[in-house]
Amino acid sequence: MYRYDEFDATFVSERVDQFRDQVARRVKGDLTEEQFRPLRLMNGLYLQLHAYMLRVAVPYGTLNSKQMHKLAYIADKFDRGYGHFTTRQNIQYNWPKLPDVPDILEHLAEVEMHAIQTSGNCIRNVTADQWSGVAADEVEDPRPYAELMRQWSSLHPEFSFLPRKFKIAVTGDKADRAAIAYHDIGLRLKKNAAGEVGFEIFVGGGMGRTPMIAARVRDWLPKSELLGYLEAVMRVYNLNGRRDNKYKARIKILVHELGAEEFTRQVEEEYARLDAPQGLPSDQELERIAAYFAPPAYEDLAENDAVHTQHLVDNKDFAEWVERNVAPHKITGYAIVNISLKPVGGVPGDATSGQMHAIADMAEKMSLDEIRVTHEQNLVLPNVRKHDLFAVWQELKEHKLADANLGLATDIISCPGLDYCGLATARSIPISQDISIRLGDIKRQRDIGDLKIKISGCINACGHHHAGHIGILGLEKRGVEYYQITLGGSGDETASIGQIIGPGFSSETVTDAVETIVDTYMDLRKSGETFLEAYRRVGAEPFKEAVYATH
Amino acid sequence: MPLIRDGKIVEDIWVSLDDEAELPEQGDVILSLDRLKKEANAIQTRSGRTGVVLENDVDEEDVETYLPHIELIALTFPAFTDGRAYSQARQLRTKLGFEGELRATGNVLADQATFLCRVGFDSFEVDNDQSIDVWNKALRSMSVAYQRGYDGEQATRESGPLSQDKAHTSLA
Amino acid sequence: MAKKISGPRILTANLLGDGLVVFLGKDGSWAPSLESAWLAHSNDDLEQLEALGGEAARSNTIVDPYLVEVEDTGSTLLPVEMRERMRARGPSVNLEFNSKSNGHALVADQAVAG
Numbered sequence: 001m002y003r004y005d006e007f008d009a010t011f012v013s014e015r016v017d018q019f020r021d022q023v024a025r026r027v028k029g030d031l032t033e034e035q036f037r038p039l040r041l042m043n044g045l046y047l048q049l050h051a052y053m054l055r056v057a058v059p060y061g062t063l064n065s066k067q068m069h070k071l072a073y074i075a076d077k078f079d080r081g082y083g084h085f086t087t088r089q090n091i092q093y094n095w096p097k098l099p100d101v102p103d104i105l106e107h108l109a110e111v112e113m114h115a116i117q118t119s120g121n122c123i124r125n126v127t128a129d130q131w132s133g134v135a136a137d138e139v140e141d142p143r144p145y146a147e148l149m150r151q152w153s154s155l156h157p158e159f160s161f162l163p164r165k166f167k168i169a170v171t172g173d174k175a176d177r178a179a180i181a182y183h184d185i186g187l188r189l190k191k192n193a194a195g196e197v198g199f200e201i202f203v204g205g206g207m208g209r210t211p212m213i214a215a216r217v218r219d220w221l222p223k224s225e226l227l228g229y230l231e232a233v234m235r236v237y238n239l240n241g242r243r244d245n246k247y248k249a250r251i252k253i254l255v256h257e258l259g260a261e262e263f264t265r266q267v268e269e270e271y272a273r274l275d276a277p278q279g280l281p282s283d284q285e286l287e288r289i290a291a292y293f294a295p296p297a298y299e300d301l302a303e304n305d306a307v308h309t310q311h312l313v314d315n316k317d318f319a320e321w322v323e324r325n326v327a328p329h330k331i332t333g334y335a336i337v338n339i340s341l342k343p344v345g346g347v348p349g350d351a352t353s354g355q356m357h358a359i360a361d362m363a364e365k366m367s368l369d370e371i372r373v374t375h376e377q378n379l380v381l382p383n384v385r386k387h388d389l390f391a392v393w394q395e396l397k398e399h400k401l402a403d404a405n406l407g408l409a410t411d412i413i414s415c416p417g418l419d420y421c422g423l424a425t426a427r428s429i430p431i432s433q434d435i436s437i438r439l440g441d442i443k444r445q446r447d448i449g450d451l452k453i454k455i456s457g458c459i460n461a462c463g464h465h466h467a468g469h470i471g472i473l474g475l476e477k478r479g480v481e482y483y484q485i486t487l488g489g490s491g492d493e494t495a496s497i498g499q500i501i502g503p504g505f506s507s508e509t510v511t512d513a514v515e516t517i518v519d520t521y522m523d524l525r526k527s528g529e530t531f532l533e534a535y536r537r538v539g540a541e542p543f544k545e546a547v548y549a550t551h
Numbered sequence: 552m553p554l555i556r557d558g559k560i561v562e563d564i565w566v567s568l569d570d571e572a573e574l575p576e577q578g579d580v581i582l583s584l585d586r587l588k589k590e591a592n593a594i595q596t597r598s599g600r601t602g603v604v605l606e607n608d609v610d611e612e613d614v615e616t617y618l619p620h621i622e623l624i625a626l627t628f629p630a631f632t633d634g635r636a637y638s639q640a641r642q643l644r645t646k647l648g649f650e651g652e653l654r655a656t657g658n659v660l661a662d663q664a665t666f667l668c669r670v671g672f673d674s675f676e677v678d679n680d681q682s683i684d685v686w687n688k689a690l691r692s693m694s695v696a697y698q699r700g701y702d703g704e705q706a707t708r709e710s711g712p713l714s715q716d717k718a719h720t721s722l723a
Numbered sequence: 724m725a726k727k728i729s730g731p732r733i734l735t736a737n738l739l740g741d742g743l744v745v746f747l748g749k750d751g752s753w754a755p756s757l758e759s760a761w762l763a764h765s766n767d768d769l770e771q772l773e774a775l776g777g778e779a780a781r782s783n784t785i786v787d788p789y790l791v792e793v794e795d796t797g798s799t800l801l802p803v804e805m806r807e808r809m810r811a812r813g814p815s816v817n818l819e820f821n822s823k824s825n826g827h828a829l830v831a832d833q834a835v836a837g
Binding site: 007010011014015017018021022025030035038039150151154155156157158159160161162167235238239273278279280281282285 | 631632633634635637638641642646660662665666669670671684685688689692694695696697699700701703706708709710
Binding site: 027028029033048081082419424425426427430476481 | 787
C-alpha cells in the first residue's frame with residue numbers, strides 16, 4: 001500500500017500545524033465561529049448534536065495494522081473507547097474535545113493518516129472497491145489512481161470552495177462494490193476494443209433529497225489523462241453549479257438541469273482547451289505511486305488446503321461463516337475475509353478499541369498487514385491464506401466479530417441518525433437494532449438470502465436508503481419520529497433508486513412492516529430468486545398490499 | 552479596506568468608479584464590465600490606467616477583447632465559501648494569459664491566502680481586523696502542494712527535492 | 724407589561740472547548756442539565772436570555788446559542804422537539820460507553836420516553 005515520502009509527510013505535518021494555529025486563534029477569539037466553521041470542517045471536525053465529531057479519512061478504505069492500532073489508541077485516549085466506520089470508508093469519533101484535536105491529528109500524521117477534506121464543500125475522501133487488488137475477476141487495481149486523486153484533490157487551489165461537497169468512487173471490476181453510480185463522479189477501469197485499460201466515467205449520481213443515477217460522460221479515457229478530465233469536470237461544476245440553494249448545489253442538479261448531453265459537451269469543450277500536459281502527472285509519478293500497490297509477497301500455495309478442508313467438514317459454524325463472509329482471491333491458496341461489524345442487535349459500523357487492536361494484530365500476522373474498510377460499514381482482511389482461515393475465525397469469535405451475516409438481512413447500513421447527528425430528523429440506529437434482532441435468527445437469514453437493508457435518519461441519506469433493497473428513511477412530525485419505506489433500490493452495477501411504497505410507519509411498527517415485506521418475498525419468490533430479483537419481477541404492489549393490509 | 556500586495560499593506564491607488572460618474576482622463580479607475588464595454592474606445596486614449604471588476608457569473612471570454620487595455624481585474628468573493636473566482640482567476644491567467652494585477656475583493660480571509668495566490672491573485676482587499684502578520688503566516692503555512700501547473704511559492708513533487716528552508720517552516 | 728410568548732423557552736448551546744451540550748441556568752451559569760435551566764415565559768425574559776447567550780458566544784465560552792421550546796410538566800422540563808429531547812438526554816445507544824463520564828445521560832430518560 002501507499003507510504004508517505006518526505007513530501008507527503010511535510011504536507012500533512014504542516015497541515016496539522018496550520019490547524020493547531022487555527023484552533024488557538026478560535027479559542028483566543030481571533031476567529032469567530034462563523035469564520036472557524038469552514039476551517040474546522042476542512043479538517044473533518046463537526047460540531048454535532050452532543051459534542052464535536054472528528055471524521056478521519058481512510059483513503060480508499062485501505063489500512064495497515066499500525067494505522068488500525070493508532071485508531072484504537074485514539075479511541076481510548078481521546079474518545080470513549082470506540083469508533084464508527086462510515087459509508088465513506090472513514091472512521092468517526094463522537095466525543096473529541098476541540099483543544100485535543102490538533103494532538104489527534106498529530107498522532108494520525110505519525111501513521112500517515114489525516115482528516116483533511118472529510119467534510120466541507122470540497123473533494124472528499126475518494127472511495128474504492130474494498131476488494132481492490134485482490135478480487136478474483138478484477139481488470140486492474142484502481143487504488144494507484146485513488147491515491148493519485150487523493151493527492152491531487154488535497155487542498156486544491158481551485159476546487160476547495162465548491163458549491164457543495166464532492167464525492168468520487170472508483171472500481172476496477174465489473175461487479176460494482178463501490179456504488180459508483182451514486183457518486184458525483186464514478187470511475188470504472190475497463191478495457192477498450194484494443195485491450196487497453198482506461199476509465200469509464202460517470203457524473204452526477206447522488207443520494208440526498210434528489211437521488212440520481214450518474215450519467216456516463218465518457219466511455220473510455222486513457223488512464224494517464226484522468227486528472228485532466230477531472231479538472232474539466234470540476235471547473236464546469238465550480239463555475240456553473242448552483243450556489244443559491246444548498247439542496248440544488250450538487251453536481252447532479254447541474255447535470256440534470258443542463259441535460260447529460262449538454263453537460264458532457266461543456267466538459268469535453270473545457271477538456272479540449274486545457275493545457276493538459278502541464279497539469280498531468282508525469283509517467284514517473286504514476287509509476288512511483290503504482291509501485292506502492294505492487295502485490296505483496298504472496299506465497300506459492302496450492303488451491304486447496306487440507307487442514308482448511310477438514311475444518312470445513314468438522315465445524316458447521318465455521319463452514320457457514322466461510323460460505324457467507326469469505327470471498328475468492330485472485331491468488332491461488334488465498335482468500336478475502338470479510339469481518340461483519342453488524343452483530344445482531346449491535347450498532348452498525350461500530351468497533352471498540354479492543355476489537356480494533358485485535359483486527360490489527362490479525363492483519364499483521366495473517367493478512368500481509370492489510371485491512372480494508374467497506375462502504376457497507378464492515379472490515380476486510382484481504383490477504384488470508386486458506387490455511388489460516390480457521391485461526392482467523394476463532395480469533396474473530398473471541399472478539400465478537402464472527403457474525404456470518406455478510407450481505408444478509410442483518411448486515412444493515414445505518415447512519416448515526418438522531419442519536420449523534422446534528423442534521424438528523426429521527427433515530428436510525430435503534431431501528432436497525434430492532435430489525436436486526438427481529439430477523440436475527442441465522443437460519444432464517446440464510447433462508448431469506450441476499451438482502452440489503454439501509455437506514456438513514458434524514459433526507460441527506462448518509463445511510464444510503466435510496467440504494468437499499470429495503471430502504472428506510474427516518475423523519476419527524478410534531479416531535480414524533482416516523483419512517484418511510486422504499487423498495488427496489490440498489491447500489492451495484494444494476495443501480496436503481498428505491499421507490500416509496502406509501503405512508504410512513506411509527507418507530508413501533510416499522511419493524512413489523514419490514515418483516516411483512518420479507519415474508520411477502522418469501523411467499524412469492526421463485527426458486528433461487530433474490531429479494532431484488534423478485535421485486536424487479538413483481539413490482540411494489542404485492543408488498544404494498546401486504547404491508548398496508550396488516551398495518 | 553486595507554490592500555495587501557507583495558506581503559505588505561499598500562496604499563490603494565485605484566478608484567472604483569460608479570457607472571454614473573464621469574470617466575476621468577487621469578488616474579487609475581476600476582469600471583464595471585458594462586461601463587467598460589461602453590467606454591471601450593475612451594479607455595484606450597486616457598492617460599490613467601483602467602481596471603475592471605467582474606461578477607462571478609461572467610464568462611472570462613466576455614472580457615477577452617479588452618484585455619490589452621486593462622491592467623487590473625478585480626474578482627469578487629460574495630462569501631469566502633463561494634469559490635467561483637478561483638476558477639475565473641485560473642482561466643484569466645492560463646487561458647487568456649492576463650498578466651496585469653488580479654485582485655481579490657469581497658469576503659477575503661487570511662486562511663484563503665495560499666489558494667488565492669496559487670490560482671494567480673496578487674492583490675487582496677481584506678477586512679480591517681486582519682493583521683498582515685496573520686496573512687503572511689497563513690501564506691507560509693504550507694511549503695508543499697500537490698497540484699502541478701499552479702502558481703505559488705510551494706514546492707511540488709516535480710519541482711525537485713524539498714530544500715531544507717522550505718520544509719517545516721510553517722511556524723517560523 | 725411583558726408580552727406572553729406561546730410556550731416557555733430555555734437557552735441552549737454547546738461549550739466551545741469540549742463541545743458538550745449546556746443550558747443557561749437561573750444563576751447565569753451554563754450547566755449540562757436542563758433541570759436548573761432558566762425558564763423564559765415572556766418576551767422580556769427571552770431578550771435577556773438571548774443577550775446573555777450572545778455575550779457568552781462573543782466571549783468564546785459557548786457556540787451557537789439558541790432558544791428551545793419546552794413543556795414544563797411540573798416535575799421536569801421537556802423539550803418539544805425530538806432533536807432537543809435527544810440533545811438534553813444524550814444518545815439512546817452505546818450506553819455502555821456513553822453513560823460513563825457523560826453528564827447528559829443522567830438527565831431524565833423520560834425526556835425521550837415522553
